[in-house]
Amino acid sequence: MRNIEEDEDSYQGEMAFRKTSIPPWNKQITLRAVVISFVLSIIFSFIVCNLNFTTGVMPSLNIAAGFMGFAAIKSYTTMLNHFGILRQPFTRQENIVIQTCVIASSGITFNSGIGSYLIAMSPAVASQISEGNTPINTKQPSPGWLIGFLFVVSFVGLFSIVPLRKLMILKYKLTYPSGTATAVLINSLHTPKGAKLAKKQVVLLFKSFCGSFSFAGFQWLFAAADGCGFSNFPIFGLQAYKHRFYFDFSCTYVGVGMLIPYMVNISLLLGAIISWGILWPWIEQKKGIWYSADLSPSSLYGIQGYRVFGAIGLMLGDGLYHCISMLGQVVYNLRLNYSKKNELPSTIIDYQDSKVDYDDQLRKEYFLKDQIPIWVAWTGYVILAIISIMTVSHIFPQLKWYHILVTYLIAPILAFCNAYGCGLSDWSLASGYGKVSILIFSAWVGLPDGGIVAGLASCGVMMNIVSTASDLMQDFKSGYLTLASPRSMFFSQIIGTAMGCVISPVIFMFLNKDSTIGDPEGKYPAPYGQIYRGLALLGTKGFSILPKHCLELTIILFFSAMIINIIHDVLLHYETKYRLHRFVPNPMCLAIPFYLGGHFVIDMCIGNLIIYLWDRKNKHQCKDYAPALASGLICGDSSWNVPAAMLSYRQINPPICMKFLSAPVNQMVDTFLSSGHT
Known part of the structure; x- marks a missing residue:
């Protein structure tokens, strides 16, 4: 026979708190x-x-x-x-x-x-x-x-x-x-x-x-x-x-x-490998050709410029895409809600008679x-x-x-x-x-x-x-x-x-x-x-x-971020069986290690x-x-x-x-x- 404590545990949602009083807002x-x-x-x-x-x-x-x-x-x-x-x-x-x-x-x-x-x-x-x-x-x-x-x-x-x-x-x-x-x-x-x-x-x-x-x-x-x-x-x-x-x-x-989710970590690791494992060592070989060899490592006119503006390119591309996408989504959802409102007859909901749950x-x-x-x-x-x-x-x-x-x-x-x-x-x-x-x-x-x-x-x-x-x-x-x-x-x-x-x-x-x-x-x-x-x-x-060539790199990374986001959203919208969108890296996370390592x-x-x-x-x-x-x-x-x-x-x-x-x-x-x- 179940005891009282087990009965208490069996309640779900607000029913579990039915014996608990709700204090007023100032309390x-x-x-x-x-x-x-x-x-x-x-x-x-x-x-x-x-x-x-x-x-x-x-x-x-x-x-x-x-x-x-x-x-x-x-x-x-x-x-x-x-x-x-x-x-x-x-x-x-x-x-x-x-x-x-x-x-x-x-x-x-x-x-x-x-x-x-x-x-x-x-x-x-x-x-x-x-x-x-x-x-x-x-x-x-x-x-x-x-x-x-x-x-x-x-x-x-x-x-x-x-x-x-x-x-x-x-x-x-x-x-x-x-x-x-x-x-x-x-x-x-x-x-x-x-x-x-x-x-x-x-x-x-x-x-x-x-x-x-x-x-x-x-x-x-x-x-x-x-x-x-x-x-x-x-x-x-x-x-x-x-x-x-x-x-x-x-x-x-x-x-x-x-x-944090697995894909965030993978994106960060992938960004570190692409930048510090491949891209920056290759650009450092161009020292004296693309930029002066006399510059300090922290100068924005040297290797640091590629790191900073490379990260900026990815971040701006990702941010701009999401801003435009989110504005479009907001407008679409508002229009959808407005059209639904006009289609339905305006009635007053009686919570006592409706099927709204407890x-x-x-x-x-x-x-x-x-x-x-x-x-x-x-x-x-x-x-x-x-x-x-x-x-x-x-x-x-x-x-x-x-x-x-x-x-x-x-x-x-x-x-x-x-x-x-x-x-x-x-x-x-x-x-x-x-x-x-x-x-x-x-x-x-x-x-x-x-x-x-x-x-x-x-x-x-x-x-x-x-x-x-x-x-x-x-x-x-x-x-x-x-x-x-x-x-x-x-x-x-x-x-x-x-x-x-x-x-x-x-x-x-x-x-x-x-x-x-x-x-x-x-x-x-x-x-x-x-x-x-x-x-x-x-x-x-x-x-x-x-x-x-820093501008070219920045532009490439800017559009790369947009393309990655487009691929993710297309897969999310059209592909359901294998859920491949889960494996598309996050451009913002890719950008962070570009500067930090x-x-x-x-x-x-x-x-x-x-x-x-x-x-x-x-x-x-x-x-x-x-x-x-x-x-x-x-x-x-x-x-x-x-x-x-x-x-x-x-x-x-x-x-x-x-x-x-x-x-x-x-x-x-x-x-x-x-x-x-x-």
Whole structure:
């Protein structure tokens, strides 16, 4: 005979929570949720900064944030319950509030541009490119103006998309895969059956976190100078190391590899092989013919120019294709929905008499319960846009008020397109719209009047509006599936955004003291800094800045990205039996190693291999525990940045330098030391 507990476990969907009361929206945002969100926001912002300043590869962190929030609050409430002093139970609505705050904060860290368009303004990046290295085309990032800039541009996007939430979620029923996956995870964690599994997942997460954190601290001991430590381990030999193929023992990227799809990893590896294994060695043989042999390796007029603009060609081709494709898809779907609306008789749906199931009926009821008036959204957008126009033009005199006004007139349309496309494909094109803004406004202002800074600043305005709009709609979808109030989602996003506007500049200042961000030979090369500055320079100067045959290479790669995307979409549309579209590489992923090399790809492939073998051995166990293991690896390794930066700030350096030398060089060093030199 089945017992009561088994009966509870048998319920699916909202029936599993039928005995759980739903707190009002203002009780879903609790003090403990805000405190935990702030702590996790710091950790996740360090993760994003670490990824942004090293490779720029960014997995979806929604699930990791939701799971970490659950682990933190559940541990706290379990302890209080053990002592009999728990006053407020932990609900899934509170869990989704934490996830929303953390993702909003870490999203600001990514969109803030401290690893891309803002660092591209810095003299450190400008010094690597002789063209445009003038005072009017540079601006040193500092926490003061960074915080002000982020506060005036980061909230506008939230108000631009709020009036469309019912259209996106209820009428068009967009899936928003990351938001849906997060909601499914949180719902499963809070069911009676999920609670049992969650205990084991939390234990694994903390073990993974502690192991990753400890190993990062161990590696720090051997990294006394540049080129030292495990991160420079030539596991495939010194020749492969010279071409940036090596394993750098990064738990962060092993964890990232566990979270991203197989084809993303394969695309990254293929891009590293094509560029650093074939293309760049061949172009280096043309030194003295195609470009001067006297140039430094980081000069944009030498081999670095081919690397940067080769990556730009692939990225622009991929971004432009997706922008055009997504706009076409949005128009097609809107026309389709409009025609269906006209064909059907207009009737009022009676949820009591219709066949709408219990879950949908309940979710719609709570989704429509706490309205956010449309006049609030539009008034907020206009007021914030006016404040932003005045403030941004003061921070960046190169960007005039009418330039910013044009951006704010166009942005709501692009925000809608991006949010709609993200709901269909889970793919945000914010960086693509930002790159287009760079080219337009850099050309509009011109190099003598500071076109580089103007283009980069306009990119920041556009990216923040478009990206925060799609992020908010993802959270609305998560809230819809967990019965969290849209009002609590909106205010959680505001709280998280405010946290991110302060946290990311402070982390930037903190890490910049440890190592110069933007130095290609340093700890934080910030690869997108040169790429974004190269785009702005291209907008102001045209193709005359490129080394010999670099334009041809860029054009070939540009159209190659478009052709690859066309092949993928044609196979996806017409071919069903073998699903060959799964094996078409991603052009954006192909582009990233063109600039960086393959060292981080090796780490990610190891993470992907772990998941593949684990999935083959025990599919259900892999599905249940892989996110916890990956989250612990990423968070633990990235959290070491905090004590490492503090030690560096106190001028406490690692005690040991571990380097690897070839046999002849080692013999020369031994001879030198034995001769009595010190």
